[in-house]
Amino acid sequence: MHSAAAKNISSQGGPVSAAMSEVKVLIAAGGTGGHVYPAIAIADALRETYDDTDILFVGTKDHMEWETVPKAGYNITSIWISGFHRRLTVKNLIFPVKLVTSLVQSLRILNRFKPDVVISCGGYAAGPIGWVATQKGIPLVVQEQNSYPGVTNRILGKNAEYIFTAFKEADHYFPIEKTKLAGNPTRKSLTAIDQQQAYKNFGFSQNKKTLLVLGGSGGAKSINEAMLHNIEKLHDEMGLQIIWQCGKRYYDQLRSDIRPQAYDQLLLKDFIHDMPAAYEVADIVVSRAGALSCAELALTGNASILVPSPNVAGDHQTKNAQSMVQEGAAKMAPDNELKDMLPSLIGKVIHDKNKLKQMNNAAKSLARPEAAKTIANKVFELAKQHNP
Structure with missing residues (x-):
C-alpha cells in the first residue's frame, strides 16, 4: 500500500483525505465499445487521481471487454448473463437460469472483492452486479452514455447514489436530484x-x-x-x-x-x-x-x-x-x-x-475532457463515506 498522500483533485469532489487508505472500485460494463471504453476512461481517471486504487472489472467472456480490459491494464472477472430477446427464442428459455446464476456469481464477487463503490456503465453484466451491490448497501454510481438510457441503467438508477449523463435528454429517465450532466468519459490517449x-x-x-x-x-x-x-x-x-x-x-x-x-x-x-x-x-x-x-x-x-x-x-x-x-x-x-x-x-x-x-x-x-475526472471525484467522495 502506498504511503503517499492522495493527489489533489478538482473542486467537484473536493480533495481526497491524506489519510485515506486503499480504495476498491468495481466497474461493471460490457457488450460494446460504447460501454467498455467509457468504463476504462473512468478507471484511468481513478488511478491518476489516487495511486492506491484497486480496480476490478466485471463483464462477460463472449464480448469485447474480455480482451479490451486486460489490454488496458486492468483485471476482469466474468458472470454468465446475456440479453433478453423480445421474441421467443431458445436463448430466452435459459435466460432465467442465467439470471439466477449471475446473481449468485455477483454475490460471490462482491463478497470476495469487497468494493467501496460499484460503477455501472451499462451492458448485460452491470444489471446483476449493480442490483446485488445495492442490496448489500454498497454505494452505486451509474454512468449513462446515451440520450435514451439502456434498460439496465434505468433500473439501477432508482437505487444509485449518483447518475452521470452525457446528454441532457437522458435526465428525464432518472431521479433528477441524483443526476448530473458530465459528458462521456473518453480516453486521453486519443x-x-x-x-x-x-x-x-x-x-x-x-x-x-x-x-x-x-x-x-x-x-x-x-x-x-x-x-x-x-x-x-x-x-x-x-x-x-x-x-x-x-x-x-x-x-x-x-x-x-x-x-x-x-x-x-x-x-x-x-x-x-x-x-x-x-x-x-x-x-x-x-x-x-x-x-x-x-x-x-x-x-x-x-x-x-x-x-x-x-x-x-x-x-x-x-x-x-x-x-x-x-x-x-x-x-x-x-x-x-x-x-x-x-x-x-x-x-x-x-x-x-x-x-x-x-x-x-x-x-x-462540444468536448467534455473532464468527464472521467468529474466521475472519479464523486467515486472517491462515496468511498470516504463508505470506508472512512
Missing part, C-alpha cells in the same frame, strides 16, 4: 499522438485528404454497402486516402468483393487498434452516431458525417447526431440514403478548408 508519426503509421501522405470510415466495433452493414458502391469514386476520382473499418463479420466478404490490393490508398481493416493515429490523420470521419463516437469526435475535433443506426432503442443515435449537427460539427445522412448521398456529402466538405476548420472548432466546443 489526442496523445504526433501528427507526422500518425501518417507514417498508416503509410499515408500529409499532402492528401484522408477519409476515416467507422461502423462501430461490430461494423455497420449500410455504411459498408455505401462504401462498396462508391469506392472507385472516392478513391480514384476524388483521390482520397481511405481507412475503412468494416467489422469482423464483413471483412472477409469485402476483401473478396473489392480486392483492396487494387487500391493503393485504401486500408481495409476489421478493427482499428491505433485510433489516436486514425483520428489524427482523418480530414473527415463517416461514423455511426453512438454516444462514444460523438464524444470521441468532439474530443479529437474531427469533422464528421454521422449515420444514425435505425436499430437502437429510442432512436437515440438520431438525437445524438442532431446535437452535433445543430452545433455545426457534423452533417447527418439517413441510413437508407447513404449509398446515394455519400460522395456528395464528402465532396462538399473535404476540399473546403474553411468549412473543415469551422466543423473542427464546433466539434471541439
